[in-house]
Amino acid sequence: MNSREKIDSLVEILLDPYADIADQDDAAGYLGDYDDDKALISLIRVSQGDIITDFSVLQTCGESIARIWIRRKHIDRSVFISLNRQTKLGVLDYLEGNKPDWKEQYDLHLEI
Numbered sequence: 001m002n003s004r005e006k007i008d009s010l011v012e013i014l015l016d017p018y019a020d021i022a023d024q025d026d027a028a029g030y031l032g033d034y035d036d037d038k039a040l041i042s043l044i045r046v047s048q049g050d051i052i053t054d055f056s057v058l059q060t061c062g063e064s065i066a067r068i069w070i071r072r073k074h075i076d077r078s079v080f081i082s083l084n085r086q087t088k089l090g091v092l093d094y095l096e097g098n099k100p101d102w103k104e105q106y107d108l109h110l111e112i
Helices: 003-015 021-031 037-048 055-072 077-082 085-098 100-105
Strands: none
Touching: 003 021, 003 037, 021 037, 021 055, 037 055, 037 077, 055 085, 085 100
C-alpha cells in the first residue's frame, strides 16, 4: 500500500461514524505522520465541525495538525482560530512540548 492509499484508508476510518473511537483516535494520530495536504485538510475539517465529538480523538487531531505544521515550519493562525476548543488544546499541548515559542510568535491561545 502506497502513502496515498494509507492516507485514504486512515481518512476513511476517521470519518466513519460507525468506527470504534480507539480506531478513530489511532487514525488521527497516524495522519500526523504524513506531510500531505489531504491528511492535514481532513484533520482540520474534522476539527471544525461536529463529525467527531469524542474529546480524545479531537485532541489527537490537534496534536497531528501541530506535528504537520512543525514539519512545514508554519502555522496557519486563521485555521487555528477556526478549530474547536478540544483540538486547540491538542495543538497547544503539542507545541508546548516541541515549539513553545510558537505559541507567542503566532499569538495562539484559548478563548475564555
